[in-house]
Amino acid sequence: MKIVDNIILDFNFYFAGIFDDCVKKEVEFLECFLSENSQLVFMELECNLYPKLDSEITGVSEEIKKIVLENTILKTKEKLFDLYYETGEDEQFYWYAPKNKEEIIQVIEKDCDSYSCLVLKKGKExxxxxxxxxxxxxxxxxxxxxxxxxxIHEKIENSFKIDIRPKIEKLIKY
Known part of the structure; x- marks a missing residue:
């Protein structure tokens, strides 16, 4: 891994080792962004939850669907952020906050190639x-x-460099 400004290149924990261990390492990495009162809020497209019969999209497992639906904090057709993978017109976006580390692990297992999430203080918009x-x-x-x-998009300029980068550098040394 290499950190260039606010981009972490070669962000891949799957080059060696057992898949489950790699997922746990990635979740540990994401936890570097969390403070005591914050949470990870992931985005899921409705087409992944309810794929059409003639679609190439196979959809997500029932476990993931349950995590998304039970933990949705906002369902909207509005594109709130300029995300790399946002797609589709008239697409429903589900923003959801997994309740615990086990649910986050399940989400990362499903989306190990790509995902979008927010680090958000609990109770905030x-x-x-x-x-x-x-x-x-x-x-x-x-x-x-x-x-x-x-x-990595930061709300407060240089907060990644000052608050998060040292934690990440310590983590990836080992």
């Missing part, structure tokens, strides 16, 4: 996020390198 994290599978960086990356 989505627009009041601290960080927007956008994991991208095939990001072309500087017109030549294609890599998996985590793009």
């Amino acid at each position: 989505l627009e009041d996020y601290d960080y927007l994290l956008d994991k991208v599978e095939n990001l072309t960086f500087k017109d030549s390198i294609t890599t998996t990356a985590l793009i």
Whole structure:
């Protein structure tokens, strides 16, 4: 992994080891962004929850569907943020906050290639996020390198560099 400004290149925990261990490592990484009163809020597209019969989309497992539906804090057709993978006109977006680490692990297992989530203080509106994290599978960086990356949008300038980057650097040393 390499940190360039607010982008983490080669953001991949799956190069070696058992898949479950790699997922747990990625969740541990995401926890670096959390404070005592914050949570991860993920985005899911309605087409993944209710795929059409003639669609190429296979949908998510019933376990994930349950996590999304039971923990939805906002369902909207409005594109709230400029996300790398937002798609579809007239698409319903579900923003949901998994209740615990086990649910976060299940979400990451499902979306290990790409996902979008917010780091949000509990009780705040989505627009009041601290960080927007956008994991991208095939990001072309500087017109030549294609890599998996985590793009980090911060609400407060330099908060990633000051508050989060040291935690991440400590974590990836081991």
